[in-house]
Structure formats: C-alpha cells, structure tokens
Amino acid sequence: MVRVLILGGTAEAAALARAVAGRVEVVSSLAGRAGLPDLPGRVRVGGFGGAAGLEAYLRAEAIERVIDATHPFAARISAHAETACRAAGIPRLVLTRPEWPRWPEDRWTLVDSVAEAAARLPGLGRRAFITVGAGEVAGFAAVRGVWLLVRLLKDEPLPLADYHVVTGRPPFSVEAEQALMQAHGIDVLVTKASGGDATSAKIAAARLLGLPVLMIRRPPPPAGDSVDSVAAAATWLEGL
Numbered sequence: 001m002v003r004v005l006i007l008g009g010t011a012e013a014a015a016l017a018r019a020v021a022g023r024v025e026v027v028s029s030l031a032g033r034a035g036l037p038d039l040p041g042r043v044r045v046g047g048f049g050g051a052a053g054l055e056a057y058l059r060a061e062a063i064e065r066v067i068d069a070t071h072p073f074a075a076r077i078s079a080h081a082e083t084a085c086r087a088a089g090i091p092r093l094v095l096t097r098p099e100w101p102r103w104p105e106d107r108w109t110l111v112d113s114v115a116e117a118a119a120r121l122p123g124l125g126r127r128a129f130i131t132v133g134a135g136e137v138a139g140f141a142a143v144r145g146v147w148l149l150v151r152l153l154k155d156e157p158l159p160l161a162d163y164h165v166v167t168g169r170p171p172f173s174v175e176a177e178q179a180l181m182q183a184h185g186i187d188v189l190v191t192k193a194s195g196g197d198a199t200s201a202k203i204a205a206a207r208l209l210g211l212p213v214l215m216i217r218r219p220p221p222p223a224g225d226s227v228d229s230v231a232a233a234a235t236w237l238e239g240l
C-alpha cells in the first residue's frame with residue numbers, strides 16, 4: 001500500500017483519513033494544540049522542525065505522497081510542505097476548504113489581518129464576538145471601549161482589557177450561535193474567513209440577526225495542485 005502523510009488538524013483531514021484508510025497506509029500529522037481526534041492509521045504529533053525537519057521525516061519514514069489538509073490560515077506548515085516535498089521529490093496535493101458564500105444581506109467588512117480587524121472594531125460595535133482562535137486573540141489587546149466575548153477550545157487568561165471566555169468545539173448549530181450572540185448582546189462578529197461547514201453557523205446567525213461581520217481574509221493559498229473536496233483528494237490518492 002502507498003504510504004501517505006496527511007498534514008491535518010482539520011475536520012477535512014480527519015474525514016480524508018477515514019475515507020482512504022485500508023486502501024492506502026495513512027499517517028496523520030497534527031500540531032497537537034487542539035487535542036487528538038480519533039483517527040485510523042498512525043498519528044504523529046508536534047512540529048517537524050521546519051521544512052528541513054519535514055524533509056528528513058519524509059525520507060526517514062519512506063512517505064510516498066503528501067496531502068496538505070491544514071487550515072487555510074496555517075501558512076507556515078503549508079510553505080514547509082511545499083519546500084520539503086519538492087526537495088524530496090514527493091507528490092503533494094493541497095486539500096483546500098471552499099470559502100463561505102457571501103449572501104446579499106451579509107454585512108461583511110473584509111480586512112487583511114487581525115491587526116486591521118482590531119483597529120476597525122471600535123467603529124463597528126461595542127460588544128464583539130471574537131472567534132479567531134487562541135493563537136491570534138492577543139491581537140485585540142489594545143482595543144478599548146469594546147467588550148469582547150472570546151470563544152476558545154479551553155478557558156485561559158487573556159491579555160485583553162474587557163472580556164469573557166466561552167469555550168466550545170465545532171460544529172455549532174445556527175440556533176445555538178444565534179442564542180449565544182443574543183444572550184450576550186453581541187453587536188459585531190469577528191472571524192477569519194476560514195470557510196467550511198463546522199464553523200459556518202456563526203455566519204448564518206450573524207446574517208439572521210442583521211449583525212456586521214469583521215472578516216479577516218485568508219493568506220495566499222499554498223502553491224501547487226489543489227482540490228476542494230475530500231472525495232477529490234481520495235480519488236487523487238487512490239489513482240496514483
């Protein structure tokens with residue numbers, strides 16, 4: 001069987017591992033910061049030590065194919081995968097996640113970074129729902145005059161002026177997102193343009209409530225061949 005490394009940490013990576021397990025030999029790689037999902041095959045956890053470390057791993061483990069199914073905002077690991085696979089001569093496919101469709105009634109303000117979102121936030125609301133992940137939330141430290149409801153996987157103290165943490169793990173329902181926003185009097189949502197079904201409910205809830213959304217654009221996509229569905233990635237793997 002062909003030995004495949006799936007760079008994961010996303011719902012799509014887990015779905016792909018489950019879809020192809022048994023037909024290819026799957027090794028799933030996780031950064032390890034968001035807990036360990038139940039996955040078939042082998043699972044390895046933690047960084048490789050940059051592109052050179054990843055290249056050494058690919059060679060040592062005799063990996064024959066790589067799927068980059070990481071998050072659209074995980075730009076470093078994707079760049080490392082491109083470099084390492086090129087150096088080791090290993091075919092690589094990027095499994096991208098479609099963007100959320102924008103409806104006519106959506107009130108999105110698109111920005112290029114967390115810093116820009118933080119700068120624009122006071123002009124859009126007084127009670128913000130922040131859903132950018134633990135790694136980025138410190139970017140709102142300088143915000144004043146806006147109460148922040150921050151959703152994280154686990155509760156932790158944050159370097160923010162006026163905030164409350166709510167914990168949760170996707171998927172979320174539209175009803176629950178709407179109820180959460182209403183219960184806290186939220187008047188603006190802040191999110192990355194992550195796309196995907198698991199976290200799309202907050203976008204629908206903001207639409208239904210008529211709330212503005214500060215939407216942080218994705219970094220440029222990784223170079224190379226890409227598909228945008230788990231089924232297409234499975235076909236690529238099994239067809240090689």
Ligand code: NAP
Binds near residue numbers: 034048054192
């Ligand atoms: P990143 O900035 O691109 O990666 C930072 C470093 O973490 C990488 O250089 C690498 O360390 C290590 N790493 C990242 N993904 C890895 C993986 N799948 N396996 C092994 N090592 C990995 O990415 P990030 O934003 O920290 O995201 C980390 C993981 O969480 C990714 O797997 C991503 O799919 C997932 N995730 C990210 C977000 C987000 O918004 N960024 C949201 C949900 C899930 P070395 O250089 O030492 O190899």
